[in-house]
Amino acid sequence: MYFLDRHRSAFSSILSYYQSGGLLCIPTTIHPLVFLEEARFYELGTRIINKLETPFFVRRNRTVGTMKQKIWYTLDDPASSKIAKGLAFFDLACIMTAIALICVKTLPQFRLRDENEDDIDPTNVEDSHKAVFFVLETICMIWFTMDLLLRFCVCPKRLDFCKNILNWWMWCL
Numbered sequence: 001m002y003f004l005d006r007h008r009s010a011f012s013s014i015l016s017y018y019q020s021g022g023l024l025c026i027p028t029t030i031h032p033l034v035f036l037e038e039a040r041f042y043e044l045g046t047r048i049i050n051k052l053e054t055p056f057f058v059r060r061n062r063t064v065g066t067m068k069q070k071i072w073y074t075l076d077d078p079a080s081s082k083i084a085k086g087l088a089f090f091d092l093a094c095i096m097t098a099i100a101l102i103c104v105k106t107l108p109q110f111r112l113r114d115e116n117e118d119d120i121d122p123t124n125v126e127d128s129h130k131a132v133f134f135v136l137e138t139i140c141m142i143w144f145t146m147d148l149l150l151r152f153c154v155c156p157k158r159l160d161f162c163k164n165i166l167n168w169w170m171w172c173l
Contacts, residue, residue, distance in 0.1 A: 010038035017044065024048065072154045075147070091147065098140045101133055 004011075009027045013035075017024045024044075026035055036052045073080045078088035104110055110133075148167065155161040 006041065007034060007038050010035050011042075014038065014042045014044065068154045069156075071150070072156060075151055075154070091143070094140045094143045097136055098144075101137055101140075105133060 007030065009030055013025055013027055013030075026032070030038075032052070036049070039049055039052055074084045074087065078084045151167075152158065152161060161167055
């Protein structure tokens with residue numbers, strides 16, 4: 001029994017290369033130089049090794065490109081940068097806040113007594129929760145609307161964006 005201490009993802013990709021008869025898919029989780037070393041170890045051949053060694057072998061870098069592409073990758077892929085992670089966290093916080101507000105507003109002590117009541121006095125203890133709910137809901141709705149419109153403006157394929165059912169669901173919220 002033998003144990004090869006090699007990169008597991010690279011091995012899966014190289015095994016797939018041999019099984020498919022020459023289709024090489026390089027995982028994005030592997031640094032190109034690490035994959036090149038694994039390709040040399042498993043003897044993929046000089047043609048593949050030369051392609052991997054050329055300066056033209058550049059994995060698609062999501063930090064380069066037009067400003068539109070950078071914004072799209074920031075919004076679409078939380079792993080692309082620290083800013084993207086922060087935006088994804090804020091987005092999740094807004095979603096959780098909106099869900100919590102919907103649930104809390106159904107509790108008997110937070111229900112509106114009169115539907116025609118337009119004036120909310122934030123100094124009144126009974127009305128202060130209504131003002132807080134209104135402000136939180138407004139912030140969440142503004143964020144959802146800005147996020148959706150910005151995604152639509154910078155998406156690579158607007159037709160595909162419009163066909164995606166999840167984007168229609170966001171409009172309904």
